[in-house]
Amino acid sequence: MKEKQAWKINGFIGILAILVLAGIGFPLILTGGGSSNGSLLAGGIVLLIAAALGLSGLSIVQPNDAKVLTFFGTYIGVIREPGFWVSIPLTNKNTVSLRVVNFNSDKLKVNDLEGNPIEIAAVIEYRVLDSAKAMFDVADYEEFVKLQSETGIRHIATQYPYDNFQEDDSMSLRKNSDEVADQLAIDLQHRLRVSGVEIIEARIMHLAYSSEIAAAMLQRQQASAVLSARKVIVDGAVGLVKSAIHQLAEEGVVELDEEKKAQMVNNLMVALVSEKGTQPIINSGSIY
Structure with missing residues (x-):
């Protein structure tokens, strides 16, 4: 199926046409019924039937609605424009909302x-x-x-x-x-x-x-967050230790052999990476 426009005219024009047909049909029926002229009576009945059929074609389309018309099982078309319309008589009109x-x-x-x-x-x-x-x-x-x-x-x-x-x-x-x-x-x-x-x-x-694994996955997320944070801390600590050793050597503050450097690196890393505050041990030298 594909949407197509149905035939229609303005509803007020259609009402006017229906009133004209009815206004002509009633006098013809009255005139034909009181005389022997059967053609006037038949003409009046036809005009009244046409007026009644026109009434069946009236429809009101609200904004953002569409009227889908079918004529005895055959798709005729759709009226999308809001307003008062007259379309094909004896059609079945289904409303479809076009709103979001x-x-x-x-x-x-x-x-x-x-x-x-x-x-x-x-x-x-x-x-x-x-x-x-x-x-x-x-x-x-x-x-x-x-x-x-x-x-x-x-x-x-x-x-x-x-x-x-x-x-x-x-x-x-x-x-x-x-x-x-x-x-x-x-x-x-x-x-x-x-x-x-x-x-x-x-x-x-x-x-x-899901509830059955939510607790386990929360622990996994927390562990992942802790590992990410520890990695940042370790990377920063390594940078600080490298900078300290380089600055001591460059300014000639103290001569450090490889063993002393390793001990210094170990002490600095423990102090920087430890989650709790470290207690330093001060070496005051020997009296002998």
Whole structure:
């Protein structure tokens, strides 16, 4: 199915034409009924039937709505322009909303790329682009959007890990939520094209580890954060020790052999890297 425009005229002009037909038909019926001229009676009845048929073609289209017209099972077209219209008589008129709709999916429990169970939910913003497809190509386009959205969310969630612990450029659901949402929108648009629906935006609104592994994954994240912090501390300490040894040697403050340098490096690294404050031992020399 493909949307097409239905024939229509202004409703007020149609009402005027219906009143004219009725105004001519009634006198003809009265005149023909009181005389032997059957043609006047038949003409009046035809005009009244035409007026009644014209009334069946009246329709009011609200803003951001569309009237889909079918004539005894045959698709006639659609009226998109808001207003009061007269179209083909005896047509069935179904209203399809063209407004933007926000759909919040349920929290879905799926496995990410690494097999970890996670909870994920998204908000989908869409609108009907082709009313004929929405009405005739799927049984219920709103229910179709819901089911296909859940399928798309499950599919996207299995393509990426929840988090990236390798610190490389690979994508993850947590760190690259915008890119993942864009991929979700593309996937949903591909799935929903048969229903005439346009995906405006898709955003992940809930993302978390499933309850049975949340505690373990929290410990893993904390451990990863501690290791990253310790690496920064160690790198800084090494730089400070190198700078201290280089400055002592350059200014000639003290002559250090390799053993003394190793001992100094050890003491400085312990003092700089230790999480708790160190207690220095002062060597005051010997009296002998």
